[in-house]
Amino acid sequence: MVRLKNRYLLVEVHYKDGKLDESYNELAVLTAIRDAVAVNFGDYGLGCNLSSLQVKFYSPFTGTCIVRCATSENERVITSLALMTEVKGRPAALRLLRIAGTLDACKDAARAHSAGALPQLKLAPRQRQAAEQLHTCIGALEL
Numbered sequence: 001m002v003r004l005k006n007r008y009l010l011v012e013v014h015y016k017d018g019k020l021d022e023s024y025n026e027l028a029v030l031t032a033i034r035d036a037v038a039v040n041f042g043d044y045g046l047g048c049n050l051s052s053l054q055v056k057f058y059s060p061f062t063g064t065c066i067v068r069c070a071t072s073e074n075e076r077v078i079t080s081l082a083l084m085t086e087v088k089g090r091p092a093a094l095r096l097l098r099i100a101g102t103l104d105a106c107k108d109a110a111r112a113h114s115a116g117a118l119p120q121l122k123l124a125p126r127q128r129q130a131a132e133q134l135h136t137c138i139g140a141l142e143l
Helices: 026-049 071-083 103-120 125-140
Strands: 006-015 054-059 064-070 090-100
Touching: 006 071, 006 103, 026 054, 026 064, 026 071, 054 103, 064 071, 064 103, 071 090, 090 103
Parallel strands: none
Antiparallel strands: 006 064, 006 090, 054 064
């Protein structure tokens, strides 16, 4: 039996309008990535990525997400991320921060990135508490 190998991509989503919208979730980011793959590589590229493409984590506060993709298809996903200009109708730029072979390595990089980003954010007290809870929940991610 063949084992499917995956890569985990730590991606930063930077919205150009600078507004914080908590209604965006993993599904919105996943849909945007799938649409970008379909636009750039057609039905063949989308079909190759459908089985393994998944957003494992998304934080609307820090704008970081962890994306899982097949090792053989990671170049297509990375190219599509670089060419994306919007997420769910909002202008955005996506930046690849790290490529990892395991989820644990990607979680460690996400923790380090969010630890540096959280103090710089100007959030309301309720939002700050929710952001800190999300930061602690990164460690609870499971396959």
